[in-house]
Structure formats: C-alpha cells, structure tokens
Amino acid sequence: MTPGQTSAILDVRGLDAFYGQAQSLFGVSLQIARGEAVALVGRNGAGKSTVMKAIMGLIDRRAQAMTFAGHDIRTRPTHHIARLGLGYVPEERRIFTDLTVAENLEVGRLPARGGRQIWTSTRLYEIFPNLGEMARRSAGHMSGGEQQMLSIARTLMGNPDAVLLDEPSEGLSPLIVEQMGQAIVEMKREGIAVLLSEQNLAFAATVAERALRIETGAITFDGPIEQLMDRIG
Amino acid sequence: MSLSFMIAQFLNGLASASSLFIVASGLTIVFGVTRIVNFAHGSLYMLGAYFAVTLMQPLLDLSRSFPMFLLGLLVAAALTGLVGLCIEVVLLRRVYRAPELLQLLITFGLVLVIEDLVVRIWGPLELLGPRAPGLRGAITIAGSQVPSYDLFLIAMGPLVFGLVWLVLHRTRFGILVRAATQDRDMVAALGVNQSLLFTGALFLGGALAGFGGALQIPRAAASPQMDIAILTDAFVVTVIGGMGSVPGAALAALIIGQLNAFGIALLPKSTLVLVFVLMAGVLIVRPYGLLGRPEPLSLRVAVPEGFTRLMPPTPALWLMCGLVVAALVVLPLLADAYSQKIAIEVLIFALAAFALAFLIGNGGVVSFGHAAYFGIGAYAAGLAVKRLGFGMEAALLLAPLAGAAGAAVFGVFVVRLQGIYLAMLTLAVAQIVYAVAVQWIEVTGGDNGIVGVWPARWAEGRVTYYYLTLGVSVTGIFVLHRMLHAPFGYALRAARDSAVRADAIGLDVGRLRLLAFMIAGAATALAGGLYAFSKGSIDPTLLAIPQSVDFLAMLLIGGIQQIGGALAGAAALHLLRVWALPLGDMWRMVLGLTIIAIVLVSPQGIVGGVAQLVQRQRRARTSS
Structure with a gap:
C-alpha cells in the first residue's frame, strides 16, 4: 500500500514499544485511510494488543513518526490522543463494573468535534438493544458478550473518527460475533476508520478489505486480506 | 451494665463514628x-481545625447564631480543600508514576512541613x-x-x-471519579483529562478532612x-472498609466507633488491641477490606523499589569495605567524646536501616512500622535489666529474640498482604506497640519510659x-x-519480583x-538494644511513626536500589540532624523539605547518584 500521506488518518512509522526493559515491538509501520477497515492478524503474543496500547500511549514507546489526523501524537498524553478522535476498545473490555451501563457510556462521552453528535446513548441502545434494557443495572452483572458491546458503545460515545478494536470476537458465541460484525459495518457506514485485531481471519474478512500480519513484534504482511487467506490456505 | 449507660455509650460511639467517617471518606x-x-490527610484535618478556630470567633462576633457557626465550618472546609488542591498541583502530580514508597514519603515530608508551619503560625499551645x-x-435520653x-x-x-453519594453518583465528576478508581488508564483512553480529575479529588478529599477537623473544635482543642x-x-x-470505598469507610467507622465506645467500658486500655484484632481478622478474611476490591490492573511497570543489579561483591568492594571498617576502628583515637557519641548512634542506625533495606530491597516487604522492632529491642533490653535483673550481655541477647518474636506474631498477618495494604498494616501494628508502651504505665513507665539502663561495668567507657x-x-x-x-536471598528476590512464578x-x-x-526484626531489635544502653534511657518516641519515617528516609537519602544506600543514608541523615540541632523546631521543616526534594530531584539517593556518575564516566571512557 502506498503511503498516501494525505489520505491516511492514522500514520505510524517505525514504532518500538517496551514493557519495562523488554522491547516488544520492532519498527512497526502502518497506515489507515479515512473510513478504511484494516485487520491486524497474528498469533497470541505476536503484538497485536501491544500495537494498540502503544499507539494510545498506554505503554512506553517511541516512533520515527506517528500522526493521527495530521497531529503528531508521539508525545501527547493518552487523553489528548483520544480527544483527537482516536477511540480504543481494549481486548479485556475493561468495563467499569462498579458503574451502571448508562454511567459507563457517560464516561466515554465527549463533545463532538465536527459539531454533529453522531453517536448518542439513544442510538447506541437501538444498535445494542441488550444495553438499553439494562441501562440502570450494574455493568458487573453483564455477560461477556454484553460487556463487549458496552465497551464498543462506550468508545463510540466519544464520536471517534477511527477506532482501535482489540479482538472483539474473542470468546463470544457465534450469534454475538455476528452482531459485532454488524456494529462494525455500521461504524464504517458513518465513516469511521477501524483497525481490527483478530485471530479469526474469516470474521475479519467479513468487515476488512486489507490485512496486516504481525509476527513477534514486526509487520510481515501488508496487502489485500484475500491474498493473506490464500497464503495461509 | 444499665440500659441508660448502654444507650449513652451507643450514642457516643455513633458520634465518634460520624467524625471518623467524614475524615476517612476524604482519604479513601x-x-x-x-x-x-x-x-498529609491528617495535616489537612489539623488545618481545618485551626482555620475554624481562627475564623469562628470573628464570625460569631458578627452574629452569635448557629447558621454562622455552620458557615464557619464550611469556609474552613473550603479553605482546606484549596490547600489540598495546591498539594496536588505542586507535588502529587509529579509522583503519580513513582513507586509507592516514594509517594508515601513525599506526603510524609509534607506532614513535617505543615506541622512546622502550624506551630509557626498558631504557636505550640493548644487552641x-x-x-x-x-x-x-x-439532652436527657433514657436517663443519661x-x-x-x-x-x-x-x-x-x-x-x-x-x-458524597450524590456527588459520586449524580455528577459527571463523580462518575469519572468512580470510573478512575477502578481503571484510570481506561478513563484516560476515553479522553478524560486525569489531571483535572485528580485535582478535583484532592479538593474534595481536603475539604472533607478540613470539615472533619473543624467539627472537632467544640469538643477538643x-x-x-x-x-x-x-x-x-x-x-x-x-x-478495614476497603481502600477507595466510601460505603466501606462508613461501615468500618460505625464498627470502630462502637468497638471503642463499648471496649472502653468493658476492657479499659485494651481498645487499641481490639481494633488491631479486628483489622487483622478482616484482612485475613478479606485482604482488600470489607467492601474493597483488589488493586486494579495497571499497564505501567513500576520502578522496582529494591535492589536492582545485585552483584556478588568484587575484590575492589571488599577493599573499600575494609578501608571503611579500618577508618571506623581508628576513629575513637582521633575524635572527641561528642563525635564518639554521634558515631555510636550512626553505627546503631546503620544496622537498623540495613535491616530495613534487607526487608524492602530484597524482600519487597515495604514496612512502614520499622520503629516498632527498634523499640521492642530497646524495651526488651531495658526491661530485662531493670525488672528482671539481667546483665547487659543477656539483655542484648534477649533484644533480638524479642524482635524476632514480635515480628513473627505480626508478620503472620503482614506477609499475607501486598503493596499498600501491607504498608498500612505494618504502620498500624507499630501504632499498637506504641500505644502499649504509652498506656501500660506499670511496666513501661508510660511517657516517662525507663531510665537508668546502663551498660555492664566493663563496657561503661565510651570508647x-x-x-x-x-x-x-x-x-x-x-x-x-x-x-x-x-540461596535464601535469591529465593526472596524471586518472591519479590513475581510471587506467582516463585x-x-x-x-x-x-x-x-x-x-x-x-x-x-531481630537485627533491628538488636540495634534497639544497643541504643538503649548507649542512651541509658528509653521512651515511647523510639517506636513512634516519626522514627519509622526516619528509617525510611535513611533508605531514601542513601538510595533504595543500592546495598550501601542504607548505610550512607543512616550516616547522612544523622549528621544532618546533628548539624540542624541548633535550629531546634526547624528540624521538622528541614527534614520534610529534604525528603520532598530528594523524591522530586534525585529519587535514586546519594549512592544511586554516585553509581550513576561512575557508570556514565566509565561509558564515556569506553566510547572515547
């Protein structure tokens, strides 16, 4: 993929990341265009989650260049990066279990940057009816699938322009995975770019056109997702 | 026990529970x-009381009414909240990513500074x-x-x-506070500016502490x-309630209020022991308190609060140690009597501080009540000589045994815990020992302590x-x-770095x-025994919180990541104290500012700083 500087909303070049003393990413580069859905595939421990945490500034990292919507995000604090319009849905979901469902959404709420509030709790309750039914209940009482929906909905409350989605289908029943896929399609329709980390290549192919493969902390493939599927067989 | 007495005690317990809850909710x-x-939460409480004392009289002169009194309380609370806010902006903001030990020490440095300022502004007497x-x-209720x-x-x-419940549940600020209590990294990833949240929390916490303090002034000076x-x-x-849990604080305050009220009536003087038994019991069944939850996961990797790069000693190091010991051997020949006395104290503190470094640096057990074992040793030695008629030699053998025994009893509870809960329990234990020393007058002599603890005749001479x-x-x-x-040391380090893998x-x-x-505990108690005989007297300040903080400050000043740090720190702190002696009360301010400055500027301490310099020079030499 040619690095179309202007069209890429997220542009990462030469990203290294560290857990304490140990380096876990080695010169990762990736570009995502506005409204594009890209799958980040790789085995357990290959570095998928680390890429996302490093972009968000949640772990120590350095990069040759790293911009989001044209802003250098290498030295910005995490909350600044989120406020620029980059959403993050972590693998562990990290729901605030002490808060109600509605309160979880409130934590994610940010004023819309373009002036247009696309995602409201009302709309999100329509997309995820389960959440609407338990809005006043403690988020700790929800099933894994419901927590995953809440985690995505909570991030959408910030009206992001791009979302880092870390293994949304992991450990979920096929029915919920399907619902997840629909939600991602909905996000794309609103022009949100998505970086989706997945082990389930078949699921990734239903929503993403392009794939990146990561192995031991480095990108080893960048191209159309069908090509990657052919290669793996 | 009559019914009216029980009602009176019950109400008394409720009143103290209320006061306790208001202060503790801010802390939590x-x-x-x-x-x-x-x-410094206790310092904010104290400031609230002083603000109220200062404000109340002029306010009541305007109008001697209850609403005016209430206004005075609220203004005092708001002012204290502002102090809390300044503390966050100026100091705490800089240490959120520092190890727990440094965070605790910097706030204790603040305690010393504020105490000194209070004495300067309002004088040393009670107001x-x-x-x-x-x-x-x-009011007469049921006859009492x-x-x-x-x-x-x-x-x-x-x-x-x-x-507080309304603020936490019905405002966006409160919802964010509760979310951050559970997972603050995630809150940041959702675009929330944590700095503002933290500043707000410190204002709220400070205001609650100040309100609690202001409420006390009609009852206590x-x-x-x-x-x-x-x-x-x-x-x-x-x-007991669970750190971070406001309902937990309320529940625990109610229990402790009643325990104190009825404990005093049933078993006078044993209330502190009862509280300890309660705390230990709760922590065994629920290690995170009644309504608390385990430490939230954090992505950050904290700087180890212990020895890093522990190498077997090299010949050069042995040579250096030999030279230091040789210098110490000839020192009495060159120094005057006063310097000899100072040197004795430095040696004693060095042993106690090294024992603490052993525990924290190698064992990962951050003890905030180290003075307890120093004091247990001193009291064991003193009591053995004065009450049991032991000689000095036997007393000095007894001291470490007493220290080890005390550490065994408390350690059973302490070592089950981790991190901040462990530190808090060691502190609470030390306060219990302190309270016993103060209250059990028949045996310990109370505040006066024990005098006339002199060495055996052959060791009487200073040299x-x-x-x-x-x-x-x-x-x-x-x-x-x-x-x-x-192997014991290796195993201990393995347990420090990963208890699960060990x-x-x-x-x-x-x-x-x-x-x-x-x-x-044994090594520290031995140092305590030596200290008792060097002074000739013992008093409860030996086991008070400031003494525990002194030991921690020695580690901090010397450098927590280096083995030699405790020794250098013991010498540096004691010499600083001797130098600052003519300053009198200013000592608190000097020590407080020193601690704050080291945490902010050079958290690796003296030895760590020197080691870094040496390394840098060595690297420069190899690269050129």
Whole structure:
C-alpha cells in the first residue's frame, strides 16, 4: 500500500514499544485511510494488543513518526490522543463494573468535534438493544458478550473518527460475533476508520478489505486480506 | 451494665463514628483516584481545625447564631480543600508514576512541613475553639445526659455520606471519579483529562478532612499533634472498609466507633488491641477490606523499589569495605567524646536501616512500622535489666529474640498482604506497640519510659562501648549481606519480583517473607538494644511513626536500589540532624523539605547518584 500521506488518518512509522526493559515491538509501520477497515492478524503474543496500547500511549514507546489526523501524537498524553478522535476498545473490555451501563457510556462521552453528535446513548441502545434494557443495572452483572458491546458503545460515545478494536470476537458465541460484525459495518457506514485485531481471519474478512500480519513484534504482511487467506490456505 | 449507660455509650460511639467517617471518606476518595495514600490527610484535618478556630470567633462576633457557626465550618472546609488542591498541583502530580514508597514519603515530608508551619503560625499551645451556639447543653435520653453537640455530629455523618453519594453518583465528576478508581488508564483512553480529575479529588478529599477537623473544635482543642493522632484512626477505617470505598469507610467507622465506645467500658486500655484484632481478622478474611476490591490492573511497570543489579561483591568492594571498617576502628583515637557519641548512634542506625533495606530491597516487604522492632529491642533490653535483673550481655541477647518474636506474631498477618495494604498494616501494628508502651504505665513507665539502663561495668567507657557497637553492627550487617547472596536471598528476590512464578517453582513465598520479616526484626531489635544502653534511657518516641519515617528516609537519602544506600543514608541523615540541632523546631521543616526534594530531584539517593556518575564516566571512557 502506498503511503498516501494525505489520505491516511492514522500514520505510524517505525514504532518500538517496551514493557519495562523488554522491547516488544520492532519498527512497526502502518497506515489507515479515512473510513478504511484494516485487520491486524497474528498469533497470541505476536503484538497485536501491544500495537494498540502503544499507539494510545498506554505503554512506553517511541516512533520515527506517528500522526493521527495530521497531529503528531508521539508525545501527547493518552487523553489528548483520544480527544483527537482516536477511540480504543481494549481486548479485556475493561468495563467499569462498579458503574451502571448508562454511567459507563457517560464516561466515554465527549463533545463532538465536527459539531454533529453522531453517536448518542439513544442510538447506541437501538444498535445494542441488550444495553438499553439494562441501562440502570450494574455493568458487573453483564455477560461477556454484553460487556463487549458496552465497551464498543462506550468508545463510540466519544464520536471517534477511527477506532482501535482489540479482538472483539474473542470468546463470544457465534450469534454475538455476528452482531459485532454488524456494529462494525455500521461504524464504517458513518465513516469511521477501524483497525481490527483478530485471530479469526474469516470474521475479519467479513468487515476488512486489507490485512496486516504481525509476527513477534514486526509487520510481515501488508496487502489485500484475500491474498493473506490464500497464503495461509 | 444499665440500659441508660448502654444507650449513652451507643450514642457516643455513633458520634465518634460520624467524625471518623467524614475524615476517612476524604482519604479513601483520594486514594481511590490517585492510588496515593496521603499521609498529609491528617495535616489537612489539623488545618481545618485551626482555620475554624481562627475564623469562628470573628464570625460569631458578627452574629452569635448557629447558621454562622455552620458557615464557619464550611469556609474552613473550603479553605482546606484549596490547600489540598495546591498539594496536588505542586507535588502529587509529579509522583503519580513513582513507586509507592516514594509517594508515601513525599506526603510524609509534607506532614513535617505543615506541622512546622502550624506551630509557626498558631504557636505550640493548644487552641480552644468556641462552642456551637444553641448546642452547648445536654439532652436527657433514657436517663443519661447526652451532649447536644454529639447529636449534631451523629446527624452530620449520614448527611455527609448522602452528599458524597450524590456527588459520586449524580455528577459527571463523580462518575469519572468512580470510573478512575477502578481503571484510570481506561478513563484516560476515553479522553478524560486525569489531571483535572485528580485535582478535583484532592479538593474534595481536603475539604472533607478540613470539615472533619473543624467539627472537632467544640469538643477538643486544636493542637499541633492532632495530625498524627487522626491519621492512624483514618488509616484503620479505610483499610478495614476497603481502600477507595466510601460505603466501606462508613461501615468500618460505625464498627470502630462502637468497638471503642463499648471496649472502653468493658476492657479499659485494651481498645487499641481490639481494633488491631479486628483489622487483622478482616484482612485475613478479606485482604482488600470489607467492601474493597483488589488493586486494579495497571499497564505501567513500576520502578522496582529494591535492589536492582545485585552483584556478588568484587575484590575492589571488599577493599573499600575494609578501608571503611579500618577508618571506623581508628576513629575513637582521633575524635572527641561528642563525635564518639554521634558515631555510636550512626553505627546503631546503620544496622537498623540495613535491616530495613534487607526487608524492602530484597524482600519487597515495604514496612512502614520499622520503629516498632527498634523499640521492642530497646524495651526488651531495658526491661530485662531493670525488672528482671539481667546483665547487659543477656539483655542484648534477649533484644533480638524479642524482635524476632514480635515480628513473627505480626508478620503472620503482614506477609499475607501486598503493596499498600501491607504498608498500612505494618504502620498500624507499630501504632499498637506504641500505644502499649504509652498506656501500660506499670511496666513501661508510660511517657516517662525507663531510665537508668546502663551498660555492664566493663563496657561503661565510651570508647569501649563504641567498639562493642562497631563489632555488633558490622557483624550484623555482614551476616545480613551474606544472606543476600545465599540461596535464601535469591529465593526472596524471586518472591519479590513475581510471587506467582516463585510459588510455581515450589518456593513457599509466605514462609520466606515471614522469615525475612523475623530476621529484619531481630537485627533491628538488636540495634534497639544497643541504643538503649548507649542512651541509658528509653521512651515511647523510639517506636513512634516519626522514627519509622526516619528509617525510611535513611533508605531514601542513601538510595533504595543500592546495598550501601542504607548505610550512607543512616550516616547522612544523622549528621544532618546533628548539624540542624541548633535550629531546634526547624528540624521538622528541614527534614520534610529534604525528603520532598530528594523524591522530586534525585529519587535514586546519594549512592544511586554516585553509581550513576561512575557508570556514565566509565561509558564515556569506553566510547572515547
């Protein structure tokens, strides 16, 4: 993929990341265009989650260049990066279990940057009816699938322009995975770019056109997702 | 026990529960959000009381009415909240990513500074505040007189609880505070500016502490000692209730209020022991308190609070140690009597501080009550000589045994815990020992302590006692150091770095840590015994919180990541103290500012700084 500087909303070049003393990413580069859905595939421990945490500034990292919507995000604090319009849905979901469902959404709420509030709790309750039914209940009482929906909905409350989605289908029943896929399609329709980390290549192919493969902390493939599927067989 | 007496005690317990809850809720909110145990919370409580004393009289002169009194309380609370806000912006903001030990120490540095400022502004004497208009009398309930102000206090507890609940559940700020209490990294990833949240939490926490302090002035005079006194109570409440949990603080305050009220009636003088038994019991069944939850996961990798890069000693190091010991051997020939006395004290503190470094640096057990074992040793030696007629030699053998025994009893509870809960329990334990020393007057002599604890005739001479101390300290330090490089030391470090993995390879982590706790306790108690004979007298300040902080400050000043740090720190701190002696009360300010400056500027301490310099030079040499 040619690095179309202007069209890429997220542009990462030469990203290294560290857990304490140990380096876990080695010169990762990736570009995502506005409204594009890209799958980040790789085995357990290959570095998928680390890429996302490093972009968000949640772990120590350095990069040759790293911009989001044209802003250098290498030295910005995490909350600044989120406020620029980059959403993050972590693998562990990290729901605030002490808060109600509605309160979880409130934590994610940010004023819309373009002036247009696309995602409201009302709309999100329509997309995820389960959440609407338990809005006043403690988020700790929800099933894994419901927590995953809440985690995505909570991030959408910030009206992001791009979302880092870390293994949304992991450990979920096929029915919920399907619902997840629909939600991602909905996000794309609103022009949100998505970086989706997945082990389930078949699921990734239903929503993403392009794939990146990561192995031991480095990108080893960048191209159309069908090509990657052919290669793996 | 009559019914009216029981009702009176019950109401009394409710009133103190209310006061306790108001202070502890502030502490627990601040901890929940910032993950810092704010030692200065007691100082904010004290400031609230002093603000109220100062403000109330002019206000009541305007109009001697209850609403005016209430206004005075609120203004005092708001002012204290502003102090809390400044503390966050100026200091705490800089240490959120620092190890817990440094965070605790910097807030304790603040305690010392504020205490000194309070004495400077309001004087060292107690200040009595005005009584509340309209609440001066007493009401007869079921045949016993209950002060009306107590009833007012009883009402304030639930009222504050309700208000705090509303703030936490019905405002965006409160929802964010609760979310951050659980997972602050995730809150940041959702675009919330944590700095503002933390500043707000410190304002709220400070205002609650200040309100609690202001509420006390009609009952008790404001004094410069009230900060430490309330701190222990507030810690116990938050630990039992679960750190970060406001309902937990309310529940724990209710239990402790009643326990104190009825405990005093049933078993006078044993209330502190009862509180300890309760705290230990709760922590065994629920290690995170009644309504607390385990530490939230954090992505950050904290700087290890212990020895990194522990190498077997090189010949060059042995040579250096030999030179230092040789210098110490010839020192009495060159120094005057006063310097010899100072040198004896430095050697004693070096042994105690090294034992603490052994425990924290190698064992990962961050003890905040190290003075307890120093004091146990001193009291054991003193009591053996004065009450049991032991000789000095036997007393010095008894001291480490007593230290190890004390460490064994408390260690059983302590080593089961981790991180901040462990630190808080060691502190609470030390306060219990302190309280026993103060209250059990028949045996310990109370505040007066024990006098006339002199060495055996052969060791009476200062120079002889110096050599005795030198021999014992160097041997003790050598033995502890040897353990660091023995399989026991390796196993302990493994348990420090990953308890789970150590467990998985078959190490009994709990037993290892208990053993380390007992060894450190024994070595520290031995130092305490030496100290008793060098001074000739013992008093409870030896086991008070400031003494524990002194030991930690020695490690901090010397450098927590280096083995030699404790020794250099013991010497540096004691010499600084001797130098600052003519400053009198200023000492607190000097020590407080020193601690704050080191945490902010050079957290690796003296030895760490030197080691860094040497490394940099070596690197420069190899590269050129």
